[in-house]
Amino acid sequence: MPLRRPDVLDGAMRLLEEEGLAGLTMRRLASALDVRPSALYWHFADKRALLDAMAEELVSGVPEADPALPWDARASRLATGLRTALRSHRDGARLYAGTFVARPHTLRIGAALLTAFTDAGLPRARAMGTAFTLLYFVLGHTIEEQAHEELHATGEWDPDEAAAATAPYPGLAQALKEYENSTPDQRFTDGLHNFLDGVRYQLTEHRGG
Known part of the structure; x- marks a missing residue:
């Protein structure tokens, strides 16, 4: 065949x-x-074309955002769905971050985020920048997640070495220890909430101005 x-x-x-x-x-x-x-x-045509197609395939399952939902619920669902899609394959976030795809599923996600932020009340150009910033947060967080999992899986992560490195900075060492007690899901949710709170502040500032 x-x-x-x-x-x-x-x-x-x-x-x-x-x-x-x-x-x-x-x-x-x-x-x-x-x-x-x-x-x-x-x-x-080349490896770049293959990687672009793989990136598009990765995000093909990101669900649509119900337009009846509030803007922040839509943005949250899209971000969460994108993280889930990127985590569905090893190095998925690294692969996607290295591409610049203009294909249906990638464009659908971008358009939905733009609509969510313009519906919130941001000017279009600012909304576009906000959508890209949210994308960068999802990518960066997921790249770190997957890299950390890989280090653990291969035995390359040495917690004692990490603890020794932070010993001169006791406040940082304690904060990292507490942070490590949270799950990746919790960290992502906290970061996403912080991001959306920042957008809400922008809206208040914009309306006040």
Whole structure:
């Protein structure tokens, strides 16, 4: 059976899960699919095109935001859905952060965030900047989550070494110890709430001005 574009994309997603982003090469993908590397280029012009397609596939399951919900509930659901999608594959956030995709699902999420913030009352340009800032928060948080999980899984994280490094800063050491007692979900939720509180402040400032 001839190699199809969906076959290449499915194989790439499996290889990402097995080897991580660093191990995802066109040569390894061709080997996993039992084809010559040149066969991949019938469907994707280069690795960048493949990564863009993978990024779009990653976020394809992010649910729609119900337009009847308040703006902040919509923004929260979109951010949470995006984090869930990025976490669905190993190195998903790192992969997505390295792409600049203008495809249906990526554009749908961006448009929904823009609408949420303009419905809140922000001017369009400011709303667009706010949408990008929320995206950067989700990406940065999820990249850190997945990197930390990888370090733990490979045994590269040494809590004693980390504790020793912060010993000269007792306040920081205690705060980090308390912070580590929270879950990644709690940290994400706290950060998201802080972000939305900042948007609410912007709205108050804008209306007051």
